[in-house]
Amino acid sequence: MERKINLEKANEIMKKHGNNPEKLIEVLSELNSEYGYLPKKVLKQVSKFFDLPLSRIYGTSSFYTMLVTEPLGENIIRFCENAPCHVVGAPEVLESLEKELGIKIGETTKDKKFTILTTSCIGICGVGPVMIINNDVYGNLKPEDIPRILANYK
Amino acid sequence: MHRIYRSHILICTGSGCPGAPIIVEALKEELIKRELENEVRIVQIGCPGFCSQGPLMIIYPEGILYCEVSPDDVPEIVEETIIKGRTVERLLYEDPIAAQLVTHYSEIPFYKKQKRVILKNCGLIDPENIDEYIAEGGYEALGKALFEMSPENVIEEIKKSGLRGRGGAGFPTGLKWEFTKNARGEKKYIICNGDEGDPGAFMDRSILEADPHSVIEGMVIAGYAIGVNEGFIYCRAEYALAIRHLKIAISQAMDYGLIGENILGSDFSFRITIKEGAGAFVCGEETALMASIEGRRGEPRTRPPYPAVKGLWGMPTNINNVKTYANVPRIILNGWEWFSSIGTETSKGTMVFALTGQINNIGLIEVPMGITLGEIIYDIGGGIPRGKKFKAVQTGGPLGGCLSTESLNTPIDYESLKETGAVMGSGGMIVVDEDTCMVEFAEYFLKFSTDESCGKCVPCRVGGKKMLEILNNITEGKGKLEDLDEIENLAKFMEQASLCALGQLTPGPVMSTLKLFRDEYVAHIVDKRCPAGQCISLITFYIDEEKCKGCGLCLKNCPVNAISGEKKKPHKIDIELCTKCGTCRDVCKFDAVYTK
Amino acid sequence: MPKIKSLEELRKLREETIKSMRVRKSTSTKITVGMGTCGIAAGAREVMHAILDELEKRKIDANVITVGCIGLCAEEPLVTIERGGQPGITYGKINVEKVPKLIEEHLIKGDIIDEWVISRG
Ligand SMILES: Cc1cc2nc3c(=O)[nH]c(=O)nc-3n(C[C@H](O)[C@H](O)[C@H](O)COP(=O)(O)O)c2cc1C
Ligand code: FES
Numbered sequence: 001m002e003r004k005i006n007l008e009k010a011n012e013i014m015k016k017h018g019n020n021p022e023k024l025i026e027v028l029s030e031l032n033s034e035y036g037y038l039p040k041k042v043l044k045q046v047s048k049f050f051d052l053p054l055s056r057i058y059g060t061s062s063f064y065t066m067l068v069t070e071p072l073g074e075n076i077i078r079f080c081e082n083a084p085c086h087v088v089g090a091p092e093v094l095e096s097l098e099k100e101l102g103i104k105i106g107e108t109t110k111d112k113k114f115t116i117l118t119t120s121c122i123g124i125c126g127v128g129p130v131m132i133i134n135n136d137v138y139g140n141l142k143p144e145d146i147p148r149i150l151a152n153y154k
Numbered sequence: 155m156h157r158i159y160r161s162h163i164l165i166c167t168g169s170g171c172p173g174a175p176i177i178v179e180a181l182k183e184e185l186i187k188r189e190l191e192n193e194v195r196i197v198q199i200g201c202p203g204f205c206s207q208g209p210l211m212i213i214y215p216e217g218i219l220y221c222e223v224s225p226d227d228v229p230e231i232v233e234e235t236i237i238k239g240r241t242v243e244r245l246l247y248e249d250p251i252a253a254q255l256v257t258h259y260s261e262i263p264f265y266k267k268q269k270r271v272i273l274k275n276c277g278l279i280d281p282e283n284i285d286e287y288i289a290e291g292g293y294e295a296l297g298k299a300l301f302e303m304s305p306e307n308v309i310e311e312i313k314k315s316g317l318r319g320r321g322g323a324g325f326p327t328g329l330k331w332e333f334t335k336n337a338r339g340e341k342k343y344i345i346c347n348g349d350e351g352d353p354g355a356f357m358d359r360s361i362l363e364a365d366p367h368s369v370i371e372g373m374v375i376a377g378y379a380i381g382v383n384e385g386f387i388y389c390r391a392e393y394a395l396a397i398r399h400l401k402i403a404i405s406q407a408m409d410y411g412l413i414g415e416n417i418l419g420s421d422f423s424f425r426i427t428i429k430e431g432a433g434a435f436v437c438g439e440e441t442a443l444m445a446s447i448e449g450r451r452g453e454p455r456t457r458p459p460y461p462a463v464k465g466l467w468g469m470p471t472n473i474n475n476v477k478t479y480a481n482v483p484r485i486i487l488n489g490w491e492w493f494s495s496i497g498t499e500t501s502k503g504t505m506v507f508a509l510t511g512q513i514n515n516i517g518l519i520e521v522p523m524g525i526t527l528g529e530i531i532y533d534i535g536g537g538i539p540r541g542k543k544f545k546a547v548q549t550g551g552p553l554g555g556c557l558s559t560e561s562l563n564t565p566i567d568y569e570s571l572k573e574t575g576a577v578m579g580s581g582g583m584i585v586v587d588e589d590t591c592m593v594e595f596a597e598y599f600l601k602f603s604t605d606e607s608c609g610k611c612v613p614c615r616v617g618g619k620k621m622l623e624i625l626n627n628i629t630e631g632k633g634k635l636e637d638l639d640e641i642e643n644l645a646k647f648m649e650q651a652s653l654c655a656l657g658q659l660t661p662g663p664v665m666s667t668l669k670l671f672r673d674e675y676v677a678h679i680v681d682k683r684c685p686a687g688q689c690i691s692l693i694t695f696y697i698d699e700e701k702c703k704g705c706g707l708c709l710k711n712c713p714v715n716a717i718s719g720e721k722k723k724p725h726k727i728d729i730e731l732c733t734k735c736g737t738c739r740d741v742c743k744f745d746a747v748y749t750k
Numbered sequence: 751m752p753k754i755k756s757l758e759e760l761r762k763l764r765e766e767t768i769k770s771m772r773v774r775k776s777t778s779t780k781i782t783v784g785m786g787t788c789g790i791a792a793g794a795r796e797v798m799h800a801i802l803d804e805l806e807k808r809k810i811d812a813n814v815i816t817v818g819c820i821g822l823c824a825e826e827p828l829v830t831i832e833r834g835g836q837p838g839i840t841y842g843k844i845n846v847e848k849v850p851k852l853i854e855e856h857l858i859k860g861d862i863i864d865e866w867v868i869s870r871g
Contacts, residue, residue, distance in 0.1 A: 024449035025432050029391065063451040063608075064432035066391055082353030083548065083584050084510035086598060092736070120433065122392055123356030124170045125508070126205035126516035137172045143740070158806050160798060160814045162773045193798075214774045215813035237785055238818030278774065288760070289767035297757035411753035419755040 005041045009034055014049045021050055024060060028067050037068045065120075073108040073115035075153045078132045081105075081118050084125035089142070093129045096143035100150060113154065159195040161236060164212040165223075166277065168201035168363050169395045170356065171208040173224070180225040184232045194236055200364020200399075202277025203518035204264055207247060212259050212277070219259040220245035250514060250536055264515050267533050269496065271504045272480040273520045276364035281399045284406040287367040293412050295483035299375050300420045308379035308486065309335065315490035316502035317482075321347055321438075321475030322550065322580050323655075324501075324568045330472060333462035335380045337470035344377050344385040345447070345466065345473040349431055349438035351390070352551030353602070355582035357506040358476040360518050362389065362396035365480070366403035370426065372479030374413055375486060377424040380472055385424065388443055390431040400428055435606040436656050440473045442608070453608045454654035475580065477506055497523035501567035505578070509535050511585040512542065521566070528562035531585065542587035546670070550579025552599040552606075553659035555666030556592075575666040577659075591688035592671040593678055597625040599663040607656065614657025617648040621664065630691040633679040641668065687749040690734045694750055697738075699724040701746035708738035708747065772811060779812035779857065782838070784828035786819025792826040793845060800849040801829070810857055825868050831856055842868035 013030050017023040027046065032038055038061050047054040061067045079097065081090055098104055101114050108115040124130055127139030138149060163181065167174040178196060185191045202210060207221035211231070218241055220231065227245060234240045246255040247262055256262050270276075279286040287293070299308050313328030334342060346369060350358040362369060373385045389397055404426055407413045415423045429447050436442045437452040444466045446452035465471025481503060485493045494502045501523040507530070510516050514536035521530065531537065531544055538544050546556045555576035557564065564570050568578050586595065604618035621644045624637045645661035652658045668675060677683050684692040697708070697717075702724040709717045709725060716732040719725030727738070739747040754760050783789070783798045798814065805812055822828060825842030829852070832838040839862055844852065848866070855861045 020449075022447070022449045025446065026430070029430065029432055060449075060451055063453075064434050066433035083552070083598065083602075084354035087511045087584065087586050087590060087595075092740070120351065120390075120392060120435070121353035121355070122169070123359045123508075124172065124205075125354050125356070125510040126170060126208070127172075128510075139172070158770060158802055159773060160802055160816075164774075193795075215780075215815055237816065239782070239785070239816045240818060279771075285763070285767040286771060288764050289771045291764070293760055294764070297760055301757050409753070411755065418757060418760065 005035070005039050007041065007045055010042050010045055011049075014046065019050050021052065024050060024052075024057075025064070028057075028061055028064075032067050037071050039071075040069075043069075071112075072117075073112050075114050075133055077114060077116045078119035079105070079116060080121060080128065080130040080132075082121040082125075084121065085128035085130055088128045090129040092143050093131075093141045093146065096146045097131075097150075100146050114150075157192075157195075159193060160215075161194045162197050162214045163194060163236075164197045164199045164214070164277070166201055166208060166210045167198040168360060169393075170201055170205045170360075171210070174198075174209040176225050177209055177211070177223055177228065180228040181232070184228050188232060188237070190232070190236060197280045198282070199277050199279065200281050201360040201518060202259075202364075203273065203360070203520075204262070204515070205518065206514065206516040210277075217258045217260065219247060219257070219262065221247045264517070264519075264534055264536070267525070267529055268520050269504050269522045270520045271484055271496070272361065272368065272477060273365075273506060273518065274484075275368065276360060276518075279365065281364050281366055282402050284367060284403065284410065287365070291487065292367055292483075293371055295486035296371050296374055296378075296412065297418055299378055299486055300418055300422060303486075305335070305379045305381060308375060311490050312379070312482065312485060315485045315493040316497075317478070317485060317493065318501065318568065319475055320477035320481070320505070320580065322578070324578060327474060327478055330462060330474070331376060331380050333460070334382075334470050334472040337463045339468075339470040341384070341467075341469050342380065342382045343466045343469060343471040344373055344380065344382045345440075345443070345461075345471060346373055346385065346387040346476060346479055347438065347440065347443060347473055348387055348389040348393070348396070348476050349443060350393075350476075350580065351435040351438040351606075352580055352582045354508060354510045354584045355551060355580055356508050357518060357581045359393050359396050361476055361480055361506075362393065363399050366396075366399045367407065368480045368483060369476055370400075370403055370407055370413065372482035373426065374417065374424050375482050376472060376474070376479065378422050382472070383423050383425065385426045386429050386447060386466075387426060388429045388431060388437075388447060390437075391433065397428060397430060404428070434608075435602075436608050436654075439654055439656060441654070443473070444471065451608075453610050454656065456653055477581075498565060498567045500569050505566065505581060507581045507583045509583050509585065511547075511583075512538055512587040512590075513585040514539055523567045524565040526563050526565055527557055530566070530583070531562070535585070538585070538587050542589065545586050545588050545590055546592065546595075546667075547586070548576075548584040548595070548599070548663065549582070550577035550662070551582045552602045553577075553656065553662050554579045554582075555662050556670055558670045560670070575669055577662070589686055589688070591629075591684050591686040592667045592674050593625065593684075594629055594688055596664045596667040597622065597629060600625060600660065603656065603660040607660075611651075611653040611657060613648045613651040614653065614660065617644050617652075617657070618660050620644055621648075621661065625664070628675065628678050629684075629689045631678065631682045631689075633675075635676075635679055637679070638668065638672075638675060641665075693734065694729055695727050695732055695734060695736075695738065696748055696750060697725050697727055698746045698748055701744050703744055703746075705743070707741050707743065711737050711741045713737065769806065773813070775811075777811040777813055778834045779810070780832045780838075781812050781814045782830040782832075783814065783816050784818075784820060784822075784826055785816035786823070786826075788819055788823035789826040789828065794827040796846050797827045797829065797844055797849060800846045801853070804849055804853045808853060808858065810853070812857070822868070828868075833857075837870065839867055840869045841866045 017027050047057045105116050129141045130139050211220040211223045317327045318324040434452050437446045439454045442452040442454040461471040504520050506520045546558045557576050607614045609615045627633045649658050704722040716728045827844050829844045830838045830840040
C-alpha cells in the first residue's frame with residue numbers, strides 16, 4: 001500500500017541542495033524526515049537528479065540506520081539497548097515492550113500504530129534504561145511502566 | 155554594553171537533563187513576577203558533568219549547588235536563596251560517604267580529585283554566547299599563534315607538549331600535523347571527528363554542547379599550523395543540541411571575524427562546515443568518515459595511505475578527535491611545559507571519561523593521566539550502588555577491553571592499559587558489579603560490533619558471526635572446552651586479516667574477559683552453571699523458605715502458574731513448569747527468590 | 751557585531767566581557783545587603799543597585815549578595831562589608847546618596863566610617 005507520493009516537495013528539497021554527490025546524504029536525510037521514509041518513487045527521482053545509478057542511491061540509503069526504505073508505524077519507539085542501559089536493566093524492559101505490542105525490534109504492529117527501533121546511545125545513560133517515543137524521552141524505565149506509557153499513544 | 159547582574163543562576167540544559175527547559179521557563183516567570191529580572195540573570199549552561207544529580211542549578215555569587223531541581227522548587231528557591239540569601243537544604247547534595255550536606259559546587263567530592271582542563275568552561279559559561287568564552291580567555295590562544303608564533307612554532311609546541319590523539323589510538327598529535335603539512339597536495343583539509351559512536355560515551359557531545367568554541371579555536375589553530383583553509387566538523391545527527399550550539403558558535407565567530415577571511419586582521423583565512431552523520435558506528439573510523447563526507451556509503455578502506463597523505467577527495471587531510479582540538483588552545487596559551495607537567499611519562503595531560511553503569515556518580519569526569527582506577531571508581535564515582543562489589547569496568551567501548559579488581563591500583567595511561575588488555579579508547583567507562591555475567595557481557599559487545607560490521611571484508615563479517623555463535627552456545631550451556639581455543643584462533647585471524655580496526659578490534663572484549671574471568675567461562679562449560687546467576691538457560695529459580703512470608707504476590711504474578719503455596723506459608727516453584735521469566739524475583743518484596 | 755581586527759581589539763573586548771562574568775568568580779570582598787520586607791521597604795533594592803553601579807564605575811571586584819531580615823529592622827537598609835577574611839562591618843541606614851562615600855572610604859581607602867557603623871564582627 002504505497003500512499004500517494006507528492007514529488008513536488010522532493011524536487012524542492014533537491015533543488016535547494018544542488019546535485020553535487022557530496023550532498024547526497026543531506027538530501028536523503030531531509031527527504032526521510034519529510035516523507036517519514038524513503039519511498040521508491042522518491043529514490044528514483046533522486047537517482048535522476050544526481051545522475052547516479054539507482055543501486056548507488058539504494059546502497060547509501062540502506063547503509064545508514066537513520067534512513068529507512070519502508071514506511072514505519074505512526075509512533076516510532078527508539079529503544080536504547082546499549083551497554084550502559086543494558087547493565088541497568090534494559091533487557092527486561094525491552095521484553096515487556098515487545099510482549100505488550102506483540103512485535104520485535106525492527107517490526108511494526110499490524111495496525112501500523114507502533115514501530116520499535118533501537119537507538120544508538122543518546123548519552124543520557126545516567127537515567128537508563130532509556131527510550132524515545134517520537135520526540136519524548138523516557139528514562140529510569142521499569143518493565144511495569146510500559147503499559148502506562150504506551151497508553152498515551154494509543 | 156554588558157549589563158552587570160548581582161546574581162547569576164546557571165542551569166544545565168545539556169541533553170542529558172531532559173527536564174531542564176521547563177525549569178528555565180518557570181524561573182523566568184518567577185523572576186518577572188518578583189521584579190527581579192534586571193538583577194538576576196539566567197544562564198543556560200552545558201553539562202557540568204554531574205549527571206546522576208541532574209537537573210542541576212548553580213547560584214552565583216554564592217556558588218550554591220542544587221540537585222534534582224524540579225519546576226515546583228522554583229518559587230522556593232527564588233524566595234529563600236535569591237531574596238533572603240538562605241539555602242534550601244532539601245535540594246543540596248548529600249555526600250553518601252560522609253553523610254553530609256554539601257552547599258558549594260566546588261566542595262563536592264565528585265569534583266575534588268578531578269583536574270578540569272578541557273572541561274574548564276563546561277558548566278561555567280553560556281555556550282550560546284561567544285562573549286562568555288572570550289571573557290574566559292577564549293581566542294587569546296588563536297591570537298597568540300597568529301601574531302607571535304610561526305606555523306612551525308605551533309607544531310613544535312604541540313609536539314613538545316606530548317599531546318596524543320584522544321580519539322582512541324593515541325597517536326602523537328604534533329607529528330600527525332607535521333605529516334599533513336609536509337604532504338603534497340593542491341588543497342588540504344582539516345576534519346574534527348565528532349562521531350562518538352561508542353555506547354556510553356558522551357564526552358564529545360558534552361564538550362560540543364557546553365563549550366563549542368574551544369573546539370573551533372583548536373581547529374583554526376591547527377589550520378594555521380598545517381597551512382589549511384578549510385575544515386569540517388563531522389557530528390552525528392543524534393546530537394541535535396550539539397549541532398545547534400556548533401551552528402550558533404560558528405556564526406558568532408564569523409561575525410567577529412574569528413573564522414572566515416583575514417582572521418583577526420591577519421592574512422590567514424579559515425572556513426568551517428558542519429557535516430551530519432546519518433547513523434553508522436563505523437563512520438567514526440577515519441577513512442569511513444571521509445567516505446561519508448563525500449556522500450558515499452561509510453565504508454573504511456585500507457591504510458596506508460593514511461589520511462595525512464591521501465584523505466578527503468584524495469587530498470592530504472588532518473583528522474583529530476573533538477577533545478584533541480579542545481586541548482590545543484590550552485596548550486598554546488599555557489605553554490608545553492605546563493601541559494607536560496600533568497600526567498605520566500608517556501601520557502601527558504588529562505583524560506575525559508564518561509562514567510556509566512553500576513556506579514553511584516554517573517557523569518562526566520576529567521582526571522590527570524596516571525590516576526588509578528580505584529580513585530576513579532571510589533573517590534570520584536562514589537562506589538557501587540546498593541553496597542554491591544565492584545567487578546569490572548569496560549573501557550574503550552565495544553572494541554575495548556575490561557579491567558578487574560586486580561587493576562584498581564593501575565595508573566590509567568595509554569601504555570599501562572594496553573598491558574592489561576584494555577584500551578584507553580575514547581573515554582567510555584562502563585562499570586559493572588558482581589551480579590553481571592562476564593560471558594554474557596562479552597557476548598553483548600560482540601553482538602554490537604558484528605551488527606555494525608559493514609560487511610566489506612570476510613574476517614570481520616564471518617569471523618565475528620562464528621565467534622558469536624560459540625558464545626551463544628556457552629551461555630546456553632551447550633559449550634565445549636575446545637570452544638575456548640577456537641575463540642582464540644578466530645580472534646587471531648580477525649586481528650590479522652580484517653580491513654579496518656573495527657574487525658581487528660572486535661574480539662577485544664571477548665579476549666579480555668577470557669583472560670580475566672576464564673573461570674566464569676569454564677563454569678558455564680563444565681559445571682553448566684552461571685556464577686552470576688544471569689544466563690537463563692543455566693539457572694533455576696528457588697524460593698528461600700526462611701525469607702518467604704507467604705504474601706502470595708509471586709503466585710499471583712507468575713504467568714505460567716508454576717508457583718504454589720498457602721497464604722502466610724513459604725511458597726514453592728515447580729521447576730518443570732518454570733519458564734525462568736524472573737517475574738517472581740522482580741515482584742518479591744522480601745528478596746526471597748534466588749537463583750542457582 | 752563588528753569584526754575584531756586585531757589581538758588588541760580582542761583583548762579590549764575581553765576586558766569588557768569579563769565584568770559581566772565577575773559574579774561567577776569568588777572575590778575576597780563580600781557585600782551583603784539586607785533584603786527582608788523591612789529592608790526593601792526602606793529602600794534596600796535601590797541601595798543594592800547603587801552599589802553595583804559604583805563597583806562597576808570604580809572597577810572593584812566584589813560579590814554582592816542579599817540576606818533576609820536579621821532583626822534590626824529599625825536600622826535598615828543594612829549593608830555589611832567583609833574583606834579578605836576579616837570580620838564584617840555592618841552599616842545601618844544606608845541610602846543611595848551614601849553609597850559612593852561608603853565605597854570610596856571603606857573599599858578604596860580602607861577606612862571604616864565609624865559614625866555609620868552599627869556592629870562589628
Ligand atoms: C570502528 C571505529 C570507530 C571509531 N570511532 C571514533 C569516534 O567515534 N570518534 C573518534 O574521534 N575517533 C574514532 N575512531 C578513531 C579514528 O579512526 C581516528 O583514529 C581518530 O579520529 C583520530 O583522532 P585523534 O588522533 O585525535 O585521536 C574510530 C575508529 C574505529 C576503528
Ligand atoms: S546507553 Fe542508553 S542512553 Fe547511553
